[in-house]
Amino acid sequence: MTMYCGRWYERDERFIAAHHQPALLLDLLLARDISSHKILRGSGLFYEDILTGSHYLSPAQLQQLITNGRKLLPQEDLSFRWGDSLWPGHYGVFSQLLANAPDLERALQALVDYRRFLSPLLVPRIYQDERYCYVQWLDACGLQDERRFMVETAMTGLTAMSRWLAQETLPxxxxxxxxxxxxxxxxxxxxxxxxHFSVGVDVMMIEKHWLQKAWPRGSATAYQVALREAQLLIGEDVAMNGFNEAVYHYLTQQLRAPQSLPEVAQAFAMSPATFKRKLHKHHCHFQQLQDQARLHVCLYLFHINGWTNEQVAHYLNFNDTTNFRRAFKRWSGLTPSDSKQRFLFAAG
Structure with missing residues (x-):
């Protein structure tokens, strides 16, 4: 039994500065002449709380703001407009890191390393193959109906930030x-x-030669100073993984020997009943996370490692490729060959 040794944050943990990203979303809604009472309804927040500059809210509260905003402006491009101004932002040392990043590689590293502060609801993971860098976006702690909204926000945010810092539109x-x-x-x-839609994963990709192309607005020295300040500020005990993200990461590492819910609960030092309650609190089911982990590992092995159906089926301990193809279709809605064709088209 491999124990999970990391830490995680939960939906009801208050650590998101209300005057940072939540205030930006609030201002976009106030600009449409919507009262702050309607925007903040059900969130447990008051406008005066945000003005103090010292109030913190939980991922669940921020998600409630998103839900309210989406209902108040159902036909508008709120997610994209929020994302367009999301980063670098005015979030202290973490924004300084992004604003001074000398290139795309180090900007992405800052987003990953300090995702708790820069992208707490939908978090990035970075992969590379011989040609591409991939930025995968994962649900940290139970977005449910707001997942698409946050995918739109995060992808727009990275697109706009990289365009501003590079002073050109990246492909x-x-x-x-x-x-x-x-x-x-x-x-x-x-x-x-x-x-490219219905590919089974929320991902951005770019050719690797863009990673280290110098950005005109960047400063390697200022980036290093901000990095040191960030490391000193948060220390080593601050959890960067959301609960769903933590379980997902653990499951991806155990796929060759699939574990039951009681076994994973034991790895997280919980009873099965407590673990089930924790999953329910974070709006997910064990099978859902396990299937997602399997699908994403399959996509990685297919499209980044270039493995065949037989190799992936063997890696995941399927008895035969027919059973594997059926399982993959259940996870993704696509056959392995259809998935490969879509990714080949997307990768050009």
Missing amino acids: WRYGFSYAQPAQDEQYQVYLGPDL
Whole structure:
């Protein structure tokens, strides 16, 4: 039994500075002449709390603001407009890190290393193969119906930030786990034309030679100073993983020997009943996370490692490729061959 040795944050943990990203979202809604009472309804917040500059809210409270905003402006491009101004932002040393990043590689590293502060609801993971860098976006602690909203926000945020810092539009390509929306004009406006839906994962990709191209606005010295300040500020005991993210990471590492819920609960030092309650609190089910982990590992092995169906099936301990293909279709809605074709098209 491998124990999970990391730490995690939960939906009801208050650590998100109300005057940072939540205030930016609030201002976008106030600019539409919507009262602060309607925007903050059900969140446990008052406008005066945000003005103090010392109030913190939980991921659940921020998610409630998003839900309210989406209902108040159902036809508007709120997610994209929020994302367009999300980073570098005015979030102290973490924004200084992003604003002074000398290149895309170090900007991405800052987003990953300090995701608790810069992207607490939907978090980035970075992969590379011989040609591409991939930025995968993961649900940290139970977004449910707001996942698509946050995918739009995060992808727009990284697109806009990299464009501003590089002083040119970078050739990002975008893959979405969900089907193409009936109205996708805002995707074209904020992200561009290279959009690929129903690929099983929310991911941005860019050719690797862009990673180390120097950014005109960057400063390697200022970046190092900000990095040192950030490391001193948070120490080593601050959890960077959301609960769902922590369970997901653990499951991806155990896929060759799939574990039951009681076994994973034991790895997280909980009883099965407590672990189930924790999953319910974070709006997910054990099987859902396990299937997602399996799907994403399959996509990694197919599209980054270039493995065949037989190799992936063997790696995941399936008895035969037929059973593997059925399982993959259940996880993704696609056959392995369809998935490969979509990714080949997306990767050009």
